Amino acid sequence: MSSPAIAFAHKSQERFLEELKALLRIPSVSTLPEHKADVRRAAEVLALDLRCIGMEHVEIIDTPGHPLVYADWLHAEGKPTCLAYGHYDVQPADPLDEWKTPPFEPSERDGNLYARGAVDDKGQMYMHLKALESLLKSSGGKLPINVRVLLEGEEEVGGEQIAKFVKENPERLKADFALVSDTEMFAPELPTLCVGLRGMIYTEIEVRGAMTDLHSGMYGGAAPNPFVALSQIIAALKDRDGRIQIPGFYDKVKSPSDDELQAWKRLPFDEEHYRKTEIGSPSLVGEPGFTALERTWARPTLDVHGMPGGFIGAGAKTVIPAKATAKVSMRLVPDMTAEDTFARYKAFVESLKPAGVTVDVRLINRGEPMVISTDNPYIDAATRAMKEIWGKDTVFIRSGGSIPIVGDFHRYLNVPSVMMGFGLPDDNLHAPNEKFHIANFYRGIDSIIRFFEEVGAA
């Protein structure tokens, strides 16, 4: 490991962390309109950073949504081209009162950096930039391979604009493989590549009863209650065991191969430990007959995220609300498709409509499920690089999460994605007290440097 780039990275660690903190201070919450300017500010900071480290053709690409950031360095003649992807938008930070330190004031505790976006995905995306900086600055401005960087600002709201851009610009994004660092390690110190992702449809069900909010004393007993109606619909979507009741929902579900299932059995995983340390509920739930890993990686699911409407303040307000909404998403697995699943779901929800109300079912965003073959030279190079940095063989896992762009890279650019992530299972993604283990930030940079060097040396 005598790489000058690694040496550069090591001596720059403190500065890299400070720069990441500056990025985390920008509340680039893509789903909230009041943060639109913050999302753009994050794009501008990244464009500046890319220019400073020596990348070329740096551009903020405006879209009808949040902007994309593009940069490249294409002078490694005859060498492969990497498309390095990341996203600089973050999830909303609420509930704010459950954060131990403010979500947009990064704070170090016990070797971790706490902030919204610390690991998802600002911290992981920033490893790419700092690996590129280390390579460029330690070699007189050269990279061992060609690199295109493409960053988006709306992954957390469905990534519509990048999907459109990728679809419409295959020549401009021509590459041999993509590098995506938006996943996690299976366990601390266990180098991991993710080779499967669930897809998603995110929907809203809106139930309307009376034309206006009504007094529940005056009208209770005659006026329809939209929350009762909505609860009846939601309760009918799953049975008590957690099996989803939408007709045909499971028809297209493909089981993982026996080899893959066997490999999962060898992973260091204890359901009771997982329940206690990661979930903390009285028991796990889900479809009978499947392990927790199968249920989260290889089975489709349905969750309710919130039910806006009516009175949610402290104390008592005796209102029959005119409407109630539920935010409902489903995770999909191969070979389900977003379109077919949404159509089945919508028809089923409409069929469940109780008397006295109207029901509207809306698709908010979607992403297709994806499984990636491990049989390619970039996956090989990645496992070699990680062995060197971590001293261990890489495990191949799937993720229950969704990164729709990985499907688009495959579909429109015909490139495989190397999903090399350095998050940890207890990083509180999308939750209060999100963190990134600082040692993983540093070793992630090292791993990416070595990965680029391995690909360039092949």
Added chain:
Amino acid sequence: MSSPAIAFAHKSQERFLEELKALLRIPSVSTLPEHKADVRRAAEVLALDLRCIGMEHVEIIDTPGHPLVYADWLHAEGKPTCLAYGHYDVQPADPLDEWKTPPFEPSERDGNLYARGAVDDKGQMYMHLKALESLLKSSGGKLPINVRVLLEGEEEVGGEQIAKFVKENPERLKADFALVSDTEMFAPELPTLCVGLRGMIYTEIEVRGAMTDLHSGMYGGAAPNPFVALSQIIAALKDRDGRIQIPGFYDKVKSPSDDELQAWKRLPFDEEHYRKTEIGSPSLVGEPGFTALERTWARPTLDVHGMPGGFIGAGAKTVIPAKATAKVSMRLVPDMTAEDTFARYKAFVESLKPAGVTVDVRLINRGEPMVISTDNPYIDAATRAMKEIWGKDTVFIRSGGSIPIVGDFHRYLNVPSVMMGFGLPDDNLHAPNEKFHIANFYRGIDSIIRFFEEVGAA
């Protein structure tokens, strides 16, 4: 109708309305802690008003909650004593964006005064004060009967303090009857006395799953979803026809007498017109085999007011919330009791708990149901007064709403309540665009003046 008090009231109408508007500008929302000072401010304005019009022993009575306001005038020797009750607190104004004019900036349109509290109950309570003023100012400071005024500031949150005060001070509140103007007329121009009220229990069900909010991609399929669990519980509380499934819930329900049911049939009421103009839903709901009036006046009901928790912003957040809450109330009818009903409900909800979550059921506030005999001289005097002012015979109705204090007056003071209200069915109580028909405000004052004169002349 040669009453000098009526003449005084007529020439003072414009000023009375302006004074009411000033009272309505105070956002005395009792359920919201941030309005605590406003609730007190309303009490202070009313105390000042009572002093100005010539009432005696005016006092703001501090309590651990919001204050009471007391005043009396007790110099009509040998005449009956009236306990005039009203409340100066109001419901929250949300959803704010559905108000055509701001809730705390009273606005006149089409002969109505729009504001939160216009009719419930500031406007109706204020009729008492202005009737007393008219009587006092037109007679050299005398009233035809003895009057005690008792105003509270937490009717909308359960009225705990006034209940305690009434229970502990029967001598201080000694009276022959109570006057309560917090109900409505059955139809425009139809003088109405309310002789029955539903009781209420207002509750919260809190469901907890994981120890923290979780990413629905990572954990969906293994982590319990509290909104799904809560929906399953709520869906099981009612069948599809609206019949409440809590075991024993209907056991104590007493049917109205045949006479009362016959009288209801003679009321000018058309269910289809009611559905269209007051409710506006595709159809009415509720227990089969009962009319809409029976369902809202004489049958118990269950409503959900809101389901706080999780993500309620715009767009998509893929979170499995750690907890979800439902605000659920039930209206009770004779001879149900709040205590027995809550115990049955709590046990049933706990029995419905799905796997993987914990459930906590809390009682927020309560009030007992009440039916009042029409066989007393004060009801007679009220019907005579209203015949004179409105030119029509009074109809006796019940209300689906709850005014717990009426039960306390009966229980602790042994006085019947005359519930003489002048609201209209489309006044939007507890909803956006609450209003009071201004002509009813004026004729209500006249009716109360004549009522006091009739009681004094008997």
